Amino acid sequence: MKISTLSIGDELISGQVTDTNSGTIAAALLAEGLRVQRHLTVGDNEPDIMDALNDLAHVSEAVVVTGGLGPTVDDMTSRAAARATGRRLVIHDEARMHVRQMSGKLEMPISCPLSDKQAMIPTKSTLIPNPKGTACGFHLIHNGCFMFFMPGVPSEMIVMLRETVLPFISERVTHKRVIRTASLNVFGPGEPEVDELLLGIAKPDQGLSMGICVSYPWIRVTLRAEADSKDAVDELLASAVRTARERLDEYCFSLGEITLDDVVAELFRNAGLTLALAESCTGGLIAKRITDSAGSSRYFQQGVVTYSNEAKNRLLGVPTELLAAFGAVSAECASAMSRGVQSVSGSDLGLAVTGVAGPDGGSDEKPVGTVFISLASMESVRTERFQFHGSRDEIRTLTAWTALDWLRRYLLII
Amino acid sequence: MKISTLSIGDELISGQVTDTNSGTIAAALLAEGLRVQRHLTVGDNEPDIMDALNDLAHVSEAVVVTGGLGPTVDDMTSRAAARATGRRLVIHDEARMHVRQMSGKLEMPISCPLSDKQAMIPTKSTLIPNPKGTACGFHLIHNGCFMFFMPGVPSEMIVMLRETVLPFISERVTHKRVIRTASLNVFGPGEPEVDELLLGIAKPDQGLSMGICVSYPWIRVTLRAEADSKDAVDELLASAVRTARERLDEYCFSLGEITLDDVVAELFRNAGLTLALAESCTGGLIAKRITDSAGSSRYFQQGVVTYSNEAKNRLLGVPTELLAAFGAVSAECASAMSRGVQSVSGSDLGLAVTGVAGPDGGSDEKPVGTVFISLASMESVRTERFQFHGSRDEIRTLTAWTALDWLRRYLLII
Numbered sequence: 001m002k003i004s005t006l007s008i009g010d011e012l013i014s015g016q017v018t019d020t021n022s023g024t025i026a027a028a029l030l031a032e033g034l035r036v037q038r039h040l041t042v043g044d045n046e047p048d049i050m051d052a053l054n055d056l057a058h059v060s061e062a063v064v065v066t067g068g069l070g071p072t073v074d075d076m077t078s079r080a081a082a083r084a085t086g087r088r089l090v091i092h093d094e095a096r097m098h099v100r101q102m103s104g105k106l107e108m109p110i111s112c113p114l115s116d117k118q119a120m121i122p123t124k125s126t127l128i129p130n131p132k133g134t135a136c137g138f139h140l141i142h143n144g145c146f147m148f149f150m151p152g153v154p155s156e157m158i159v160m161l162r163e164t165v166l167p168f169i170s171e172r173v174t175h176k177r178v179i180r181t182a183s184l185n186v187f188g189p190g191e192p193e194v195d196e197l198l199l200g201i202a203k204p205d206q207g208l209s210m211g212i213c214v215s216y217p218w219i220r221v222t223l224r225a226e227a228d229s230k231d232a233v234d235e236l237l238a239s240a241v242r243t244a245r246e247r248l249d250e251y252c253f254s255l256g257e258i259t260l261d262d263v264v265a266e267l268f269r270n271a272g273l274t275l276a277l278a279e280s281c282t283g284g285l286i287a288k289r290i291t292d293s294a295g296s297s298r299y300f301q302q303g304v305v306t307y308s309n310e311a312k313n314r315l316l317g318v319p320t321e322l323l324a325a326f327g328a329v330s331a332e333c334a335s336a337m338s339r340g341v342q343s344v345s346g347s348d349l350g351l352a353v354t355g356v357a358g359p360d361g362g363s364d365e366k367p368v369g370t371v372f373i374s375l376a377s378m379e380s381v382r383t384e385r386f387q388f389h390g391s392r393d394e395i396r397t398l399t400a401w402t403a404l405d406w407l408r409r410y411l412l413i414i
Numbered sequence: 415m416k417i418s419t420l421s422i423g424d425e426l427i428s429g430q431v432t433d434t435n436s437g438t439i440a441a442a443l444l445a446e447g448l449r450v451q452r453h454l455t456v457g458d459n460e461p462d463i464m465d466a467l468n469d470l471a472h473v474s475e476a477v478v479v480t481g482g483l484g485p486t487v488d489d490m491t492s493r494a495a496a497r498a499t500g501r502r503l504v505i506h507d508e509a510r511m512h513v514r515q516m517s518g519k520l521e522m523p524i525s526c527p528l529s530d531k532q533a534m535i536p537t538k539s540t541l542i543p544n545p546k547g548t549a550c551g552f553h554l555i556h557n558g559c560f561m562f563f564m565p566g567v568p569s570e571m572i573v574m575l576r577e578t579v580l581p582f583i584s585e586r587v588t589h590k591r592v593i594r595t596a597s598l599n600v601f602g603p604g605e606p607e608v609d610e611l612l613l614g615i616a617k618p619d620q621g622l623s624m625g626i627c628v629s630y631p632w633i634r635v636t637l638r639a640e641a642d643s644k645d646a647v648d649e650l651l652a653s654a655v656r657t658a659r660e661r662l663d664e665y666c667f668s669l670g671e672i673t674l675d676d677v678v679a680e681l682f683r684n685a686g687l688t689l690a691l692a693e694s695c696t697g698g699l700i701a702k703r704i705t706d707s708a709g710s711s712r713y714f715q716q717g718v719v720t721y722s723n724e725a726k727n728r729l730l731g732v733p734t735e736l737l738a739a740f741g742a743v744s745a746e747c748a749s750a751m752s753r754g755v756q757s758v759s760g761s762d763l764g765l766a767v768t769g770v771a772g773p774d775g776g777s778d779e780k781p782v783g784t785v786f787i788s789l790a791s792m793e794s795v796r797t798e799r800f801q802f803h804g805s806r807d808e809i810r811t812l813t814a815w816t817a818l819d820w821l822r823r824y825l826l827i828i
Contacts, residue, residue, distance in 0.1 A: 015440030026429035041453035195486045211488055213425045283705025284698030287719045291697025294773050302725035305701045305717030359708050392708055
């Protein structure tokens with residue numbers, strides 16, 4: 001079935017608000033084995049909405065529309081839908097009752113002309129119940145195309161989509177192909193390197209396709225399998241995921257929606273080790289990411305953000321002579337920081353970063369983007385120099401990613 | 415000028431990634447007085463891209479396309495553009511040189527067949543320089559419609575948009591209505607309260623409209639003025655901004671793109687005061703935000719993330735008896751933390767937060783969302799209890815916002 005989505009709203013077409021409904025709908029349809037082919041956005045403007053509906057009805061068998069069903073004058077989807085499909089706009093008794101009941105339930109003031117506006121839907125349409133808000137949705141068939149109209153409020157839309165629209169569409173699709181996707185999350189290599197590592201895994205003629213999406217600074221590889229049966233699709237996908245994991249090896253830090261931070265948290269919980277952090281150029285970003293995980297208090301003991309040399313000396317015991325001889329951005333300082341925070345806190349592991357995030361502070365010898373990362377354990381200290389590129393924000397982000405990936409790799413092999 | 419945008423990518427049409435480019439482009443065009451009429455999204459599929467280009471060229475005078483210019487096989491925008499407009503795809507010498515130079519600069523491995531792919535553009539096209547990445551953009555004229563093609567990576571796209579596409583379009587538009595927007599950024603009151611405070615400022619019949627957009631946890635109020643001349647629009651907008659600022663008073667922390675963090679940084683630079691942070695529930699988030707600002711090392715001395723009671727005692731001198739008597743989440747502990755970090759670091763100001771971010775750890779007396787914020791200066795300590803609601807992430811975000819807003823208000827009146 002050829003499916004399109006249409007999002008309506010001035011706030012969307014002007015870039016004030018980012019449309020998330022189209023993505024939600026596409027993902028929900030994909031889980032049913034159905035693909036959206038086109039997505040269109042237009043403003044709250046009657047001719048534009050009418051053109052959009054006519055164009056989409058022409059190329060699609062189903063159109064899922066969101067937005068423009070509100071009570072205010074700038075919501076004009078119902079009228080445009082009626083005109084585009086040659087229908088009249090009439091007050092629908094059931095819809096009127098719904099608007100009144102919901103207005104009472106949601107403790108909203110009932111303003112009669114406005115609430116009647118929300119109860120007006122095109123003739124020859126069927127209501128789509130909205131259990132969470134006043135705006136009723138409706139669906140109709142125009143020139144053989146199923147058209148569904150729902151409000152743009154995401155929390156209302158999603159319930160209506162799940163309860164009415166998806167079952168309706170799903171029932172009418174015969175010979176559905178089963179589609180399943182899986183994704184692998186990768187940190188380290190660039191896009192061309194990942195592409196080369198995974199060469200030949202995609203087999204479009206056998207129903208297996210692959211997409212590589214850079215989600216700075218990591219990369220998501222999505223594998224998509226399509227077949228006639230659930231078993232066939234599961235087998236196809238599992239085998240492709242297995243091969244991709246083997247090829248990506250340690251670059252692949254997780255599958256699906258699991259973040260690098262989730263992986264690090266899980267590894268710490270399992271290892272029973274504790275951690276302390278000493279950050280300079282990342283200024284608390286690594287501690288923030290570690291403590292994003294609920295339950296991090298079990299392994300995370302303390303963090304210090306030592307921006308000044310004096311703080312590095314006082315809080316971490318980095319010798320002032322070392323700072324004078326090598327500078328705060330040096331392997332020597334990074335090692336002293338990681339060793340210092342580990343010993344001061346009595347943690348199993350001490351992780352330290354120091355570097356030049358920019359935009360100022362770089363030199364010929366240590367340009368902006370020079371970063372030292374150091375990990376101290378009971379047995380050893382490992383310190384490495386990195387040269388990152390980009391803005392201050394990008395260098396800080398890359399530093400935090402690299403440091404967290406070090407923790408992951410360390411915890412994986414112990 | 416009728417303008418459309420087209421975003422291309424399987425990750426977009428499938429709902430895996432939310433498209434932000436179309437919004438960025440629409441907002442940038444709006445600032446030039448130009449409105450986007452239609453936005454379309456399709457997947458990495460040659461027939462779909464060709465159909466989309468043909469349809470949009472039919473209804474628009476300019477089409478701004480993003481995505482599908484990468485080095486991998488699933489990027490097929492250039493080929494589809496060539497076929498849709500009856501051109502051949504050829505290696506462009508300048509583009510090839512650019513790909514090689516950028517690959518070297520970004521330290522990416524040059525894999526010849528791949529990099530040559532990015533250097534192939536349709537004949538009778540003009541390059542759009544990409545100073546930030548390997549993918550070249552290009553523009554061409556098809557049946558009288560200007561078509562611009564840029565990569566989908568937002569940081570690359572935005573530079574190309576600003577440096578090449580916007581000036582090109584702007585030059586060709588005659589009889590523009592002048593549109594200017596201004597925005598006020600608000601923290602504290604909710605949307606209905608802001609709406610009430612600003613009642614009557616919008617005057618649509620005089621060309622002045624207003625939008626309120628919740629950008630959790632703050633609110634952006636956008637005023638938009640439209641008139642025939644630059645002077646008329648500037649006067650209209652300036653007067654509306656003045657009135658809105660007066661009504662919002664201290665709730666308005668900045669105008670335009672200036673963030674709360676920027677404001678705090680500017681106030682610190684001007685005040686010549688230094689700051690130290692002691693964070694518990696925010697786990698480094700406040701330090702991260704303070705050090706996001708380049709030059710923060712001038713006023714930010716150190717931060718500590720004291721998750722454990724032991725760290726609160728050792729690093730900040732919070733007495734163990736106090737912790738035993740009142741608990742770590744208490745006004746007493748927050749005050750001792752702010753006073754402690756201020757005195758240990760020798761800073762002018764010490765800011766401390768302690769609370770229950772959840773999802774566990776709440777009690778009847780101190781439910782999840784209970785947060786104490788404390789600010790110690792040489793003269794005084796001010797500590798306050800807050801009850802926030804939401805997820806762990808939301809509570810941490812609200813805590814950091816409230817703490818930074820405290821700093822702003824404190825620095826404003828000294």
